[in-house]
Each structure stands twice: as C-alpha cells, then as structure tokens.
Amino acid sequence: MKASIIKKYGDIDQFEVTDIDKPVLKKDEVLVQNVATSINPIDYKARQGLLQSMFDWQFPVVLGWDVAGKIVALGDQVTNFKIGDEVFARPDIDPVGHNGSYAEYTAVKEDKLALKPGNISFEEAAAVPLAGLTALQMLRQLNLAAGQKILIQGGAGGVGIFAIQLAKMFGAVVATTTSENNTEFVKSLGADIVIDYHKNTITEVLSDYDAVLDTVNDIEGGISILKTGGSFVTIAGTLTKEQKEMSDKHIMTGWLQPSGKDLSFLAKEIENNNLKIVIDSSYPLTIAGIKSAQKRSETHHARGKVIVKIK
Numbered sequence: 001m002k003a004s005i006i007k008k009y010g011d012i013d014q015f016e017v018t019d020i021d022k023p024v025l026k027k028d029e030v031l032v033q034n035v036a037t038s039i040n041p042i043d044y045k046a047r048q049g050l051l052q053s054m055f056d057w058q059f060p061v062v063l064g065w066d067v068a069g070k071i072v073a074l075g076d077q078v079t080n081f082k083i084g085d086e087v088f089a090r091p092d093i094d095p096v097g098h099n100g101s102y103a104e105y106t107a108v109k110e111d112k113l114a115l116k117p118g119n120i121s122f123e124e125a126a127a128v129p130l131a132g133l134t135a136l137q138m139l140r141q142l143n144l145a146a147g148q149k150i151l152i153q154g155g156a157g158g159v160g161i162f163a164i165q166l167a168k169m170f171g172a173v174v175a176t177t178t179s180e181n182n183t184e185f186v187k188s189l190g191a192d193i194v195i196d197y198h199k200n201t202i203t204e205v206l207s208d209y210d211a212v213l214d215t216v217n218d219i220e221g222g223i224s225i226l227k228t229g230g231s232f233v234t235i236a237g238t239l240t241k242e243q244k245e246m247s248d249k250h251i252m253t254g255w256l257q258p259s260g261k262d263l264s265f266l267a268k269e270i271e272n273n274n275l276k277i278v279i280d281s282s283y284p285l286t287i288a289g290i291k292s293a294q295k296r297s298e299t300h301h302a303r304g305k306v307i308v309k310i311k
C-alpha cells in the first residue's frame with residue numbers, strides 16, 4: 001500500500017511516500033481503506049522525536065491518528081461493523097509505530113470506530129476524531145455544567161473549535177483566545193468573550209472562572225483566573241508538583257482516550273447540525289503534499305484542521 005513514512009526523527013525532509021505492507025489484522029480489528037486523514041500537533045512532535053519517552057517505535061514509522069474511510073476487511077471477532085461501512089476513528093497508537101493513518105490502509109480496533117455521519121464528506125470526517133474527542137473528554141474532565149464560565153484557550157485551533165461549540169451545547173459561558181483576524185470566526189462558533197492574546201493577557205480580562213481548558217501551555221495564567229474550587233486541565237503543558245497539589249483548585253493534565261462510543265456521540269451532534277467542522281486546508285498524500293500539510297500545521301495558525309486526501 002502507499003504510505004508516507006519517516007526512517008528517522010527530524011524535520012519535514014524526512015518524509016517519503018512509498019509502498020509498504022498493509023497492516024495485518026488482529027481478531028478485534030477492521031481494516032479501513034482511508035479516504036482522508038488529518039494533521040495534529042502530535043504528528044510533528046512525534047516526527048521531531050519528542051515522544052520517544054512514550055513510544056518505542058521502530059522505523060520506518062507511519063504517522064497520523066485520524067482515520068476516515070471504508071471498511072474492507074474484518075477480524076474474526078468483529079460484530080458491530082461490516083465490510084463497506086463508512087467509518088471514522090482515532091485508532092490506538094501502535095506501540096511499534098507502523099499503523100498510522102498517513103497510509104492507504106489502517107487497522108482499527110472495533111471499539112474505537114464510529115459510523116461516519118451521512119451529511120459530511122470523508123475529508124470533513126477526518127477532521128473530527130482526535131480533536132473532537134479531546135474537546136469532549138476535556139470538558140467532561142472539567143465537569144463543566146450549564147451556567148458555568150469556561151476559558152477555552154486557542155479557540156481557532158483544532159481542539160478549540162470543537163470545545164467552544166460543545167461548551168455552548170452544555171450551556172456554559174465561553175471565553176476564548178485568538179488572534180484578531182479570528183475574532184468574528186470564534187464568535188460565529190458561539191464564543192461569548194474573545195481575547196486577542198497579542199494585545200491582552202487572560203489575567204488582564206478574566207477572573208473568577210469555573211473552568212479552563214489550556215491548549216497553549218499558559219498554565220500559570222489559567223490557574224490564576226480560576227475561582228476557588230475551579231477546575232483547570234492542560235493538554236499542552238507539564239504541571240509542577242506544586243500545581244498538581246493545589247488544595248483549593250482542581251489542576252489536571254488531560255490525555256484523550258480513543259473511544260468509538262464518544263465518537264458516536266460527536267457523530268450524532270454533527271448529523272443534527274449542532275457541530276460545525278472547519279477545514280483550514282487540504283493536501284494530497286504525496287511527498288510535497290505531506291510536507292506542506294505538516295508545515296501548515298506547524299505554523300500554529302491553522303484555522304481548523306489541515307487535511308490530507310488519500311484516495
């Protein structure tokens with residue numbers, strides 16, 4: 001199968017597009033023929049070798065953790081899906097690094113899959129799993145309730161776009177941070193208060209917040225705008241021992257857990273037109289395409305998701 005691989009850690013010049021073996025299916029997996037995938041910051045962090053303490057990958061490595069395509073083969077134990085189903089998923093991260101989604105086929109455990117909403121394209125579907133699941137699960141980890149005030153950092157990013165919409169769906173008052181050119185955009189997603197982070201810090205504008213979702217590693221700032229008893233989760237930084245042990249606020253790190261059940265929840269909201277999907281740009285699965293896609297994501301200024309078309 002065609003796949004984009006890296007043979008060592010490094011810059012975007014490490015990418016090759018070549019033929020490699022298709023994944024071998026386990027009993028509880030399906031084989032998805034990918035139509036599209038998307039870029040997430042974890043992809044370029046992994047490419048740079050920053051995740052070596054977490055994963056013992058063996059080269060060549062296939063990156064990518066957003067799957068959108070059709071099922072073409074089933075493991076013996078798979079019961080809830082059939083060949084031909086149009087699905088999307090954030091698969092488990094392969095311990096040896098061979099089963100990424102920058103490839104024509106990815107093996108996915110049945111419990112990580114959901115049916116693709118009928119009202120969106122495969123490119124749009126590829127924008128959802130990793131970023132959408134992270135947004136949903138972090139809001140749950142924060143125990144966000146109707147009427148509460150939440151700051152969602154990075155409102156125009158992959159995670160932020162879903163988090164704003166879901167937090168509004170849960171009845172919260174939402175503040176967010178963006179560059180000035182994204183102010184109207186995040187308001188259109190439902191943000192109530194928008195801070196241009198180039199002009200103001202969050203501590204100059206906000207106080208007494210119930211919850212903070214930190215996507216930009218502003219841990220001190222986030223904690224200081226919380227009220228007593230408030231909750232903070234970071235998906236972008238590392239907490240100090242003192243921060244973790246604060247007694248008057250709940251300070252947490254968050255890490256998404258791939259889940260077909262949670263993805264089905266998002267699929268339903270998309271089908272009901274309650275969740276918008278925002279695509280920044282789209283590239284083909286060629287060497288030039290994959291390099292441009294990662295380069296775009298690495299600017300830290302994509303508005304929504306960067307997509308790679310595979311088929």
Ligand SMILES: NC(=O)c1ccc[n+]([C@@H]2O[C@H](COP(=O)([O-])OP(=O)(O)OC[C@H]3O[C@@H](n4cnc5c(N)ncnc54)[C@H](OP(=O)(O)O)[C@@H]3O)[C@@H](O)[C@H]2O)c1
Pocket residue numbers: 040041042130131134153154155156157158159160177178179180182197215216234235236254255256297300301302303304
């Ligand atoms: N732990 C986990 O499970 C998990 C899961 C997903 C993501 N993450 C991490 O979460 C972070 C965000 O991911 P993502 O996919 O949302 O990234 P992304 O899509 O690349 O974010 C890009 C957005 O960030 C905004 N931005 C850049 N610097 C900012 C700042 N200082 N303040 C506010 N906004 C800023 C930009 O908005 P403007 O152009 O308007 O400036 C841009 O729209 C990454 O570090 C990623 O690795 C962790």
